[in-house]
Amino acid sequence: MIPTTPRSLQPSGWQQLWREAITDPGELLDALGLGDLRARLPQADGKRFPTRVPRGYLARMRAGDRDDPLLRQVLPLDDEDRLVPGFGFDAVGDLAAREAPGVLHKYAGRALLVATGSCAIHCRYCFRRHFPYAEELAARNGWRDAVAAIAGDPSLHEVLLSGGDPLALTTAKLRELTTQLAAIPHLRRLRIHTRLPVVLPQRVDRELLDWLRALPWPVVCVIHANHAQEIGPEVVAALAALRAAGVVLLNQSVLLRGVNDDVQTLATLGETLFAAGVLPYYVHLLDRVHGAAHFEVDDATAAALAAGLRAAQPGYLVPKFVREQAGAASKTPFA
DSSP states (O other), rough: OOOOOOOSSSOOHHHHHHHTSSSOHHHHHHHHTTTTGGGGSSOOOTTTTOBBHHHHTTTTTTTTTTTTTHHHHHHGGGGGGGOOTOOEEEEETHHHHHHHHTEOOOOOEEEEOOSOOOSSSSSSTTTTTOOOTTTTTTTTTGGGGHHHHHHHTTTTOOEEEEESSSSSSSSSHHHHHHHTTTTTTTTTTEEEEHHHHHHHHGGGGGHHHHHHHHHHOOEEEEEEEEGGGGGGGHHHHHHHHHHTTTOOEEEEOOTTTTTTHHHHHHHHHHHHHHHOOOEEEEEOOOOBBOGGGGOOOHHHHHHHHHHHHHHHHHHGGGOOEEOOOTOOSEEEEOO
16 A cells, blocks of 8 residues: 555644744643742743743643653753753763864764754753854855765765754755755765654655655654653654655654653653654763753663663664763763
């Protein structure tokens, strides 16, 4: 049977849904009947990492539950103001790996393009929450400097689109980039790291799917889900459409205290992802970025979780537990 694009994935104004996202944390709490938590919100500050939550993502939260795992990922708390030793502003050494505006070269054979600073959702643990996007975007100058840096290094065989979220760009802008990359003979693969199919599945529209089908390389899409509650019917439909377009789907999670720091939650996430055609890939230990210390899971607990997951799940459903360390030649296996 030839798969068709589900009705929910027809062009549906994803950009309008983006504009309608909640940007006031007080409004978010009121919508869930949790107005009493307003006292835990940090003081308003124009320099603070802002709030952004799509309303479709809000709809997957449990009203009245202050411990809801989706709410916990996006609700700013006064904990973010604490200065914690070991937590800094460039947690994984991005700036030291810069080769051109928006081009990061950390690992052999691949380069990462910071395609945009925009995201449909602002996760409070984001390791790039302090990244200087205004100065470091690969899209500057029509991608020319970024593409030239990749073209000039024949050791590079794979390009990773990251951000922000690369699918925050219009499909026309993405096509502009990949048209230029297609002229580079040593490129073999394209990888897209994105949270949009999970938090704003309407982004997976016909235009995006047509672009993906036309690309000259195998495409791997690494989505980002931390809890099975994030994988609703519209997300499942979006993932099915990506698979039908020939995209290989993997998932990476971040180990987060109060969100997914128990074996059953991680096992259920893996089962839910597999049912949706996605293989678990990585569980990242928290990148130690300023403002996210309250999410950290200690190493002993993380090791016990990894061992428990291996005992409970078949190997293909067990993601690698890793830590990213500045200057390392690869992600560092943890347990």
